[in-house]
Amino acid sequence: MSFFNLISIGVGLSMDAFAVSVCKGLCQKKMNWKNSIIIGLFFGFFQAAMPIIGYFIGSHFYSLVSGISNWIAFILLTIIGVQMLRESKESVQEEVCCDISGIMEIDIRDMIMLSVATSIDALAVGFSFALLNINIIKAASVIGILTFLISSAGVYIGHKFGSRYKNTSEKLGGIILIIIGIKILLEGLL
Template sequence: MTIEQLITFLLIGIGLSFDSFAVSVSCGLMKREIRFQQACLVAFSLAFFQGTFPVIGWLIGTGVKNLISSFDHWIAFGLLIFIGIKMIIEGLKPNGRLQNFDPFRIRVLIGLSVATSIDALVVGLSFGFLDMPILFPVIVIGSVTFIASMLGMLFGKNIPAKRSHQSIVLGGIILALIGTKILFEHLFF
């Protein structure tokens, strides 16, 4: 593991965690009396799915890697750019009124966790295409998401909801830049 790989995995983890951060901020805004154990439950669920979905994507990606090895970097680039742009667009949408929902209901919590982890599935798919190891990135992604989610709930009690949208835009930019880096490395190095 090189320092460059570590930094890349940290940036991917940060980029992917912005959706979970935004959801956590919303939870903090709506449930200002949230207890530490409840916050841990929400953060764990978000981190668990965020860490599991890349493994599923990686398994799919490694299974079809030999069929697409000559253009896998273009697929990884396209997927990360697509996710990044999608996140930027979501972050730029005007703030709507937060719906009143209970993030502690298991159905709601799992729904939020899955919804914020779809991007992680695609990143895992890219890892599989590029034949990258998965264990360390998954640990990093899950850990970063847990921390970001806990901070999001804490900040949700103290910051305006508008900032959560700005964090999604930043996450999208980070993922798009990582996709560009992957393409650049495969084309020129």
């Protein structure tokens, strides 16, 4: 897999975390960079860890599905992408933790739950990485670093511009994952 494809997948996977980060940024009357970095670290860590877990699960099944691995990767990425597109249309308000003074609070349990929830799709991508025999350390590192940067920026964007980019980011992420899935399928067929 090319480095460009890996970056594209990382950006696509980070869009859920970005959307939540934007919502977290809505709480800040004054930009708090420390909170922005903490949120980025939570999301980046979990987005890097989940593909590794998925990879190890997938590597156990590789011999059973190696002949159709491109189809499985295509199906998984397409399902994840379509789900992200559906979520972007629902316009569900994210629950953010603000107190009445407009200061964002970081609750560790809340951040762990949000981080796991936004990185479940990365688990499935890690599974497909095992089927495609991709270097998981390189892939997880790229995904984690991109998610950290994009999520940290999301807090700032939420603070500055509000929630108008939340649905757009989820749509973009879904489209990117579907395109990568189609590309993987075509590469396997040709």
